[in-house]
Amino acid sequence: MSQKVITYPEIKPAESCKYDGVSLGEVMLRLDPYDVPTARARLFRVSQGGGETNVACGMAYTFGLRSAVLTALVDDNIGLNIRNQMREAGVDTSNICWFNTDNDGSAHSTDQKGTLMNGMNFTYNGKGIIPSDTAYYRAHSAVRQLKSGDFNWDKIFGEEGVRVFNTGGILTLISPTSSEVAIEAIQKANENGVFVAADLNYRGKVQPDKSIARSINQKMAPYLGFLVGNDSDLADALGYETKVAKNASFEEWVKAYKETVKQVARDFPNLSLIGTQWRGAVNADMIHWGAVLYDVLNKELYVAALRENVPIQDRTGGGDSFASGVLSALMLGKDLQTAVEWGAAHGILVQETPGDFTMVTLKEVEREVKRAQAGGSVKALR
Numbered sequence: 283m284s285q286k287v288i289t290y291p292e293i294k295p296a297e298s299c300k301y302d303g304v305s306l307g308e309v310m311l312r313l314d315p316y317d318v319p320t321a322r323a324r325l326f327r328v329s330q331g332g333g334e335t336n337v338a339c340g341m342a343y344t345f346g347l348r349s350a351v352l353t354a355l356v357d358d359n360i361g362l363n364i365r366n367q368m369r370e371a372g373v374d375t376s377n378i379c380w381f382n383t384d385n386d387g388s389a390h391s392t393d394q395k396g397t398l399m400n401g402m403n404f405t406y407n408g409k410g411i412i413p414s415d416t417a418y419y420r421a422h423s424a425v426r427q428l429k430s431g432d433f434n435w436d437k438i439f440g441e442e443g444v445r446v447f448n449t450g451g452i453l454t455l456i457s458p459t460s461s462e463v464a465i466e467a468i469q470k471a472n473e474n475g476v477f478v479a480a481d482l483n484y485r486g487k488v489q490p491d492k493s494i495a496r497s498i499n500q501k502m503a504p505y506l507g508f509l510v511g512n513d514s515d516l517a518d519a520l521g522y523e524t525k526v527a528k529n530a531s532f533e534e535w536v537k538a539y540k541e542t543v544k545q546v547a548r549d550f551p552n553l554s555l556i557g558t559q560w561r562g563a564v565n566a567d568m569i570h571w572g573a574v575l576y577d578v579l580n581k582e583l584y585v586a587a588l589r590e591n592v593p594i595q596d597r598t599g600g601g602d603s604f605a606s607g608v609l610s611a612l613m614l615g616k617d618l619q620t621a622v623e624w625g626a627a628h629g630i631l632v633q634e635t636p637g638d639f640t641m642v643t644l645k646e647v648e649r650e651v652k653r654a655q656a657g658g659s660v661k662a663l664r
Contacts, residue, residue, distance in 0.1 A: 285469065288477045288507050289554035289579060290612055299443030301374070302347035302613050306433075306449040306467050307334020308425045308456060309353050310401035310418075311364055312638060314596075320404045320417065330367040331638025333452040333483045336599050339639040340606030340628060342372035344647060347610055350374035352433055352467075354424040356381045356392060360400045361424075371639065379432050381424045390432075398424055407596050408566035414597060418487060426457035433463075435470035446609050447471040450481040450510075451519055454498050455489040461498045468505040477612075479555075481605055482511035484519035495519040508555040509546065510605045513539055515558070522546055532572045532588050535560060539574065540583050547578045554578050557622065559604040559629050561597075568593055569633075573604055573626035577618055584618045586626035587654035594630075599638040604629035606640070607647065623651045 296302060309332035315323030331339075332353070341349040351373055355361035357380045365375050385393040392398035401423035408414035420426070438444060449468065454461040468478045480502060484495055499520050503509065513524035513535070522545060526538035543556040555575060562570035573586040607628035611621035627650040628640065635641040 287552035293477045301444045303341045303349040303446045304444045305338035306352040307453040308332045309335045329637035330364045334450045336602035336639045337606045339371040345610035354379040429459040439474035448479040451483040479508035482515035482519040512558040543576045571630045575622040584622045586622045594633040600629040603632040627651045
């Protein structure tokens, strides 16, 4: 590969770009049955979320940055509901690829019978020893129809300007053409001097065949500046095994994970950052939470304050919010220790609120960093 890959110190200044962050990925309407298993539920809470687009929501709502999403939706009331929720988070939705329902034979058209649909999922959070469980309805979703050429990369990355672009392993696996769109995007981003991040985010329910995921990620990894992936993602989606016991402590895991990412960095010298969150699940309601960020350029590992025995409400979106916190810190001129602390704090706070995406402010993130570093307790705000 001869294309130059942008490193984190080369992130463009804000004044030179229309967007701070742009996220390419799937977004779904999420239905939560509260504390009742989905099979018995009669009442649902409605939200939206997606592995890649959650990053854009965090950038805009929590960190006050100018973010946008690139996705595909059917132009019906469900699609508008999803769009409106992202707008409420402060995300630019003007680049969404809409499929009309006129059945007019154009490239982005469908009928009103639901032949093509907006993706949906039903997520039960679990309780105690009952694990969380998600049922997906995405087989005929609009985003699966995305193909090379559907977005004007020269306009978005070149004319308008983007500082950071992110995508991930969910989008790349949902259809035969989705990985082509992602690889086209990251190549165009690098051509235009954009820092590129991707979260491996392997999900067996999206693609049970790990060899397919590894093949795609081996093609994508040489174009990335920041790779996000925990030890299981690195193994499942890229083929790197972290040699650590299943129930290892955080300290034991950090030591083993560092060796893994050093090997990844040797194999992909284009990378300037590798990082992830760490979750030790006590049960569905209680976790240990940590995070690390490896600076490939200076061969230094940054470790966030460890949180132990933290009660959570909804585990979905913690990893996306980690990535959002790290990338936002970089764009706001913070050092790497601050970046990993923001990522860890944002990740745990999102799990304290319902839904995939953020409902917390930067002030709350900074307060949580201080609390965790000091080993303090939680006090009521009156």
